[in-house]
Amino acid sequence: MPRTHRFSILAILLVLCFAFAAVSTGEPESSTTLAAGDGLQWYKGNLHTHSHWSDGDDYLEMIALWYKERDYDFLCFTDHNVLANTERWVEVDKTKGGRTAYDKLKARFPDWIEEREGEGGLEVRLRTFAEVSEKIAEPGKYLLIQGEEISDRFDSHPIHLNASNIQEVIPPIGGDSVLETMQNNVNAVIAQRERTGQPILVHLNHPNFGYAITAEELMRVVGENFFEVYNGHPSVHNSGDHVHASTERIWDVILTWRITELDLPLMYGLAVDDGHEYHNIPSRASEPGRGWVVVLAEELTPDALIDSLEAGRFYASSGVDLKRVSSSPTGLKVEVDAEEGVEYTIDFIGTRRGFDSTSEEKTDDDGNPIRTTRSYSDDVGELLQSTTATSAEYHFTGDELYVRARITSTREHPNPAEPGEFERAWSQPILGPAANRNPKKPTSP
Numbered sequence: 001m002p003r004t005h006r007f008s009i010l011a012i013l014l015v016l017c018f019a020f021a022a023v024s025t026g027e028p029e030s031s032t033t034l035a036a037g038d039g040l041q042w043y044k045g046n047l048h049t050h051s052h053w054s055d056g057d058d059y060l061e062m063i064a065l066w067y068k069e070r071d072y073d074f075l076c077f078t079d080h081n082v083l084a085n086t087e088r089w090v091e092v093d094k095t096k097g098g099r100t101a102y103d104k105l106k107a108r109f110p111d112w113i114e115e116r117e118g119e120g121g122l123e124v125r126l127r128t129f130a131e132v133s134e135k136i137a138e139p140g141k142y143l144l145i146q147g148e149e150i151s152d153r154f155d156s157h158p159i160h161l162n163a164s165n166i167q168e169v170i171p172p173i174g175g176d177s178v179l180e181t182m183q184n185n186v187n188a189v190i191a192q193r194e195r196t197g198q199p200i201l202v203h204l205n206h207p208n209f210g211y212a213i214t215a216e217e218l219m220r221v222v223g224e225n226f227f228e229v230y231n232g233h234p235s236v237h238n239s240g241d242h243v244h245a246s247t248e249r250i251w252d253v254i255l256t257w258r259i260t261e262l263d264l265p266l267m268y269g270l271a272v273d274d275g276h277e278y279h280n281i282p283s284r285a286s287e288p289g290r291g292w293v294v295v296l297a298e299e300l301t302p303d304a305l306i307d308s309l310e311a312g313r314f315y316a317s318s319g320v321d322l323k324r325v326s327s328s329p330t331g332l333k334v335e336v337d338a339e340e341g342v343e344y345t346i347d348f349i350g351t352r353r354g355f356d357s358t359s360e361e362k363t364d365d366d367g368n369p370i371r372t373t374r375s376y377s378d379d380v381g382e383l384l385q386s387t388t389a390t391s392a393e394y395h396f397t398g399d400e401l402y403v404r405a406r407i408t409s410t411r412e413h414p415n416p417a418e419p420g421e422f423e424r425a426w427s428q429p430i431l432g433p434a435a436n437r438n439p440k441k442p443t444s445p
Ligand SMILES: [Zn+2]
Pocket: 149, 160, 205, 206
């Protein structure tokens, strides 16, 4: 091979290496465009699902079909503290889905159902994850992923973390504080990942369920870089209330402090269903189809999806589709896959260098402190730009620590977690030009 050719191959390899490094760190130094094409596809999936293996009201195979028939590409089962990998028989009338679920299963799979008469009446064997995946998943078309919702608590505070693509069940580890309980469970997932060599994605679920988890706690968990900005369960308070911060507010506090003070990676936001109830849709119960992630990946495998999720190559949605998300040294651009007759507001949100970093403890009407996310200035998670269009670009002015985009549709969510929701999408945050170059460190909250 001529010397010049070898040089150009070396140069190409170096460029590719740098391009890869830029994607995986989220640095805005190079340009990254998330769009289908060149061997990459958008894959839509839900990472939070309950079944008869814990407190859901349907069988795994029927839930897998529900998503498959609605053009989802992947689904992760995440029952509480259990994997569907043992022989388990249930009394039909004592299951949450009862006869309704049984009749539907029997009609759909008359030759597949395994049943027997027990002392308490009719029993059905719950099919394992492996059996259901074998029957319903299709390579390259529809992927089922084994997961667990590690469901722990500290005092009365529920602390739930999902582990997607988990290989062995992890019982809740516990801890001496909310933060330590989160960290101990994250550490257990990371240890399994290292031991098995399988990628396992850990994420913090519904921080506002029971208003259990504050931004100040979640920001400090090491190895935990994903949380649910949108959870479809109607009891999880995505929007917070007059005292408690919304999940988006929590996100902005975490991002700001991780960049300026904690030197931890960006936190990414997921939308999930957390579905438990599958027989009366739509209603005000916890149903499937409310929130999902769309991941840009090379192929439909747990490895490829988790690789992309960890590199921030995805967005979260409760109804809005995105065509393209581009980040570059000059800013962030979002293009909506627009629908006829619908308008979109694209909000760019971020925090600037020199922001007011003071915060106050929240108190009740009698002045007693409340254990919740502190109150911060409007500088944290500032609305930098708002555009009504199907595509918009935010140009860095130079002092942004990070920027993220939220897209809100004029169409109401057809089956919302909270009344009055409009369909939305959330891009992942990218670092701004002022990240890691903040001369004045803010005080600790
Ligand atoms: Zn939960």
